[in-house]
Amino acid sequence: MSLGLKALKKSPWVFHVNTGACNNCDIEILDALTPRFDVERFGIVLVGSIRHADVLLISGPVTRNVLPRLKRLYEQAPKPIKVIVIGACGCNCGIFRDGYNIIGPVDKHIPVDAYVPGCPPKPETIIAGVVKVLNTL
Amino acid sequence: MELLGYIFDYVVFPGFLFTAIVGLLTTWVDRKVSARVQWRVGPPWYQPFVDTVKLMGKETIIPAGAARTGFLAMPVIGLAAATLASTILWKVNLNPGSSFLGDSIVVLYIMTIPAITLIIGGSASGNPLGILGASREMKMLFAYELPLVIVVLTSVYKAGSFSFAEILAYQEANGIMLGSFSGVIAFIVAIMCAQAKCALLPFDIPEAETELAGGSHIEYSGTPYAVVRLIMASMYFIVPVFIITLFWGGFNFSGWSILTSILKYVAIIVIMVLIRNTNPRVRIDQMVRFFWGPMLVLSIIAMILAVVGY
Numbered sequence: 477m478s479l480g481l482k483a484l485k486k487s488p489w490v491f492h493v494n495t496g497a498c499n500n501c502d503i504e505i506l507d508a509l510t511p512r513f514d515v516e517r518f519g520i521v522l523v524g525s526i527r528h529a530d531v532l533l534i535s536g537p538v539t540r541n542v543l544p545r546l547k548r549l550y551e552q553a554p555k556p557i558k559v560i561v562i563g564a565c566g567c568n569c570g571i572f573r574d575g576y577n578i579i580g581p582v583d584k585h586i587p588v589d590a591y592v593p594g595c596p597p598k599p600e601t602i603i604a605g606v607v608k609v610l611n612t613l
Numbered sequence: 614m615e616l617l618g619y620i621f622d623y624v625v626f627p628g629f630l631f632t633a634i635v636g637l638l639t640t641w642v643d644r645k646v647s648a649r650v651q652w653r654v655g656p657p658w659y660q661p662f663v664d665t666v667k668l669m670g671k672e673t674i675i676p677a678g679a680a681r682t683g684f685l686a687m688p689v690i691g692l693a694a695a696t697l698a699s700t701i702l703w704k705v706n707l708n709p710g711s712s713f714l715g716d717s718i719v720v721l722y723i724m725t726i727p728a729i730t731l732i733i734g735g736s737a738s739g740n741p742l743g744i745l746g747a748s749r750e751m752k753m754l755f756a757y758e759l760p761l762v763i764v765v766l767t768s769v770y771k772a773g774s775f776s777f778a779e780i781l782a783y784q785e786a787n788g789i790m791l792g793s794f795s796g797v798i799a800f801i802v803a804i805m806c807a808q809a810k811c812a813l814l815p816f817d818i819p820e821a822e823t824e825l826a827g828g829s830h831i832e833y834s835g836t837p838y839a840v841v842r843l844i845m846a847s848m849y850f851i852v853p854v855f856i857i858t859l860f861w862g863g864f865n866f867s868g869w870s871i872l873t874s875i876l877k878y879v880a881i882i883v884i885m886v887l888i889r890n891t892n893p894r895v896r897i898d899q900m901v902r903f904f905w906g907p908m909l910v911l912s913i914i915a916m917i918l919a920v921v922g923y
Contacts, residue, residue, distance in 0.1 A: 480670015483666040514654055516655060519656055527833060555671070
């Protein structure tokens, strides 16, 4: 394991992408970043620019409008990048499965490292998902 | 041999290595105190070092629309300037004999270079948000530089010399600048300017994570971003040292004075962090009005008091 990857485990900076979710998972993601859970203990920080990100947190089924943006975001991110899908919709489109504007779950379009199911998942679940991804490094 | 000495001063102590390590530790103090203010635990002490190592291991992306040379060269120039300012300040504090005439002016000038490099780097990134951040940084530079220069002049006027050694010697003989009315006012203005110089919260207008997503740093990734963060960390270290040298009797490293020196530094850092944690971001026009209004008036009052003899 290289030094860079070892350091990545200790300081994963997350970037939050909404690909058409109902906003419930986004609220839970923000919950996980609040002082109650205090993920900065583990070096996890929410960053504003995709160029600084190490982990993409993607919530929501992929809509037709957002697909080009999602692909471009993935290409813009500096590698190595980890992708975590938050919520049932991102995993398998959830209740929006039959929507006229939905073109498949996230892993149909970009590689995904972990799925955190739930509608919405609890902050504890999200943190557990991030930890599992970091353990695969 | 003399040249080797200079290189050692610049690269190891008190130059690059020392500045980077203490600067990164300072950003840890910042994050830890912020965490305690928000009733959290906060990151471990090695967090900023881990962040830097991680960023160095990441891919470096140069955006398609960017001016390659300017984009990559600017962080390096900024870091070189910050290191030089730190070297001059610490050489004077450790050994007043190494001071030269007008070094306070030189350090004041060099401390603006990191801001200018970030302006140019942000403009070279080809990102609209980066350019917006650069233009805001420029406005902020115009706003805080004027009161800062005037409060530096109050110190210079009282000591009767532009060199740090004379200012330190004056404070040794007549008590610290903070002991006088003009000194207290000048110190307050200087802390406000330091807040803007380090781009901390009431004045983090150029970075503005929620609206500009990092401003002029937005397109930096990998090693260049690590260098940009090192510049910010070094500035966080240099500006309080500059203020302590001018107004609070400088640093002394013999016997128990080591402890008071470190306490002075930590006190200024904690004041800055507390201001940062208890204030929302102001608008550009509010910021300019603040610096060209109350702060300029206060600094001129400090200057007049210094001339009158208070």
